[in-house]
Amino acid sequence: MEQLEVLERKTETKLYCFHCGDECRDEIIHIDEKIFCCNGCKTVYEILNNSNLCNYYSIDQSPGITRKHYIKRNYDFLNDNDLKLKLIDFSNGQRTQLTLDIPQMHCSSCIWILENLYKLNHGIISSKVNFLQKKIFISYQEEKTSLKNIVELLDSIGYEPQLNLDDRKEEKNKNEYRSLYYKIGIAGFCFGNIMLLSFPEYLSIDVAGHEELKRIFAYLNIILSLPVFFYSANIYFISAWKGLKKKFINIDVPLALGIAVLFIRSIVEIVFMNGAGYLDSLSGLVFFLLIGKLFQNKTYETLNFERNYKSYFPIAVTIQKNKIETTIPVEKLQIGNRLIIRNNELIPADSILIKGNANIDYGFVTGESIPVNKVNGEVVYAGGKQIGSAIEVETIKDVSQSYLTQLWNNKAFRKDQEHEQESRIISFANTVSKYFTIIILALAVIAALIWHNNSTLAFNAFTAVLIVACPCALALSTPFALGNTLRIFGKNKFYLKNTFIIEKLAAVNSIVFDKTGTITENNSSSVEFIGEKLNDDEKTFIKSAVRNSTHPLSTAIFDSIDSKVIKIIDVYDELPGKGIYAVINGNEIKLGSKFFINENQEEDANDFSTKVFLSVNRKVKGYFNIANKYRGGLRETVSELERNYELALLSGDNEGEKEKLRNFFGTDNELHFRQSPQNKLDFILQLQENGKKVLMIGDGLNDAGALKQSDVGISVSDNTNNFSPACDGIMDSKSFYRLKDFIKFSNSSMKIIFSSFVLSLIYNLIGLGFAFTGMLSPLIAAILMPLSSITAVVFTTVTTNVLAKRRGLI
Amino acid sequence: MSVIVVLICASLLVATGFLIAYLWAVKHGQYDDKYTPSVRILFDDEKKSEDRNKKSVVKNNSDF
Incomplete structure (x- = not known):
């Protein structure tokens, strides 16, 4: 008796799967003195064990x-040659x-x-991660x-590859990244050496008698x-030129001007005036600016912010032609x-x-x-998705x-790439530099006019103003503060596409939520x-x-019932769109719609809530009411944001939860139901036409249009590695309350x-004193x-860190 | 004084060597992945790994 109790207590303590580490709840599989939560996990272990790869578990x-929700996929389409050519990088017929x-x-x-x-x-020569x-x-x-064998192998050990055809732009990104590294390396090298060679000048070391050394x-x-x-420095000239061509003065215009003037004046001084020039300042400036650019260019390489519906859709489908099934x-x-659409296929x-029992999940x-x-x-x-x-x-x-998919034909998705280009981005730095450039040019002219009697001094004063007024501090504070x-956002699982989004986020005055x-x-x-x-x-x-049914409502009920025992079912029948009929131990269980x-009983047409009725032995017992669970912190988030922002909610759903939502959103904010993806996009457009800067927070493909149209589109995701539609930022759902x-x-x-x-302006003013x-x-x-x-x-780095600490973000 | 000129040229040459080494490293992708090599270097060689595996199985069992 005592032994039995001990045994029971032992099963009470939580057991964890050797393979995936999840708690074993429904079934426990023992093999080689190890425990697995499901057959899938066990299979992977066996594959690895057979090849002596169990080191996997010791690292x-x-x-x-976890393999609990594993569905075996058919990879026959990978034998298609056209498709294969698109997926592989290179092949010489033997090695691929x-x-x-x-x-x-x-x-x-x-x-x-x-x-x-x-x-x-054994066909794989090498693999590198x-x-x-x-x-x-x-x-x-x-x-x-x-190719098919390799993909199947990866899938069988739990690393299903994401097959995607439109991911080819990364090569370009990589080159841009490398060229920045080259530029920094060269600028740093030259900066260091120029400084070294300028030391005699700094220390005013008397090189009398060795004039030629100074010249060298x-x-x-x-x-x-x-x-x-x-x-x-050429990126600054290119960017400034691009901006000017479009009659737009960006931050790179005064920078390029400063760099050019520094260079020309230094050459003139060294060649004609026997001076020392400012080449150390020039190379130092370029070096620091490039470091700032690198810091700002923080990208989340694994996240893709540019996906469209193609990423969601299968890259191949099964068709039936002349009664033969093939994949294309x-x-x-x-x-x-x-077409033949199998379980869980889109x-x-x-x-x-045409044929079959369609049960379509329109979740997307x-x-x-x-x-x-x-x-x-x-x-x-x-x-x-067929279930x-x-x-x-x-x-x-x-x-x-x-x-x-016709949503993607909307003009919101056709915003020309140039619009996104840095040279045109409306940012604080660019707005300021417009006035800044005009003022310093005016000051430089005034300085030159003051010394108009002496042409050398006039040239010196003119160039000196342009040099000291070079807005390097502004150009540096933006990338460092925003970078x-x-x-800091990234540490809190809120990933933005680039730093410009932060400026846009700060300018937002209207927030739209998806439900x-x-x-x-x-x-x-x-x-x-x-x-x-x-x-x-x-x-x-x-x-x-309900264990036998894959219907989401069944799964929800299954999870909600707290019972460890599972009985064997004598009779089971699932009637699509209606419910489940089962006989267990002679008891007749019916679960499903009211009818x-x-x-x-007729269905109540005005009742939008989701109910699953239950009868045991033909006696109606009641119903399961299944409602959405709202994210933690929603109430606080909404009530806090309500004070400063105009809020709205768009839902593709029916009005079933309207009352509940009013609880959260109060009576002032707009709630819209039964919104199609196009409706959502139009709603954002309408807000923007009324002069609003809109932040859209959504999740699925159905929000894709709205996310793209909005000034800032943020997609919420349970797993940030999953696909999310084109957006400016991806937020882990756990961080939603923040x-x-x-x-x-x-x-x-x-x-x-x-x-x-303001701080950098003070420096500039001091410098201008000298320059004039x-x-x-x-x-x-x-x-x-x-x-x-x-x-x-x-x-900027210290203050952003201090403020983040105060807000509890780090 | 000309000795200084010689020294400076020599130091510049050495520095250029390092610059070229850096550019070569960037070109060959050493800055593309700054994380994986740090993990890869810690993996044991084949023979050792089997011993370690045996040990760790025992350790894992005691965990349960």
């Missing part, structure tokens, strides 16, 4: 990816190189196993293995400054093709249902994840012309049973019955930039310019 604890995205990799064990793939498939980009580079022998040093400086001026790339799909284009399109039942002859829309057995459909529209803010998936939690709903109290047996029966349970802090902090960052600008009197010596310039730059950098 990190429980490194695996391939790059795959593997978003699941998360620890050192993953790196280890992925780099030891050759032990699992880039962890930060979550990419794997594989080279393999064509005769021993194939000065000419060496010129040689060293050439690559800085013509190579490292989705681009080759034509109107009138007969419908790629609007189609008519409407945000509503409860499947809709369709009968033969009805239209099923692109973006819907259940395979269906046959015939396409009636092209992929790009379908109900959901740091971007990093499903954004302010509600995705995979959990609150289930409440209303009716007669259920006894333990009945609970067990219900849990056993299904009791045929005398939204108000993020917005406030972006405001603070802008204030910091402003303060730093024509007394700007290379020594003063060499002290003043780095000093103001360093002050700007230190001031």
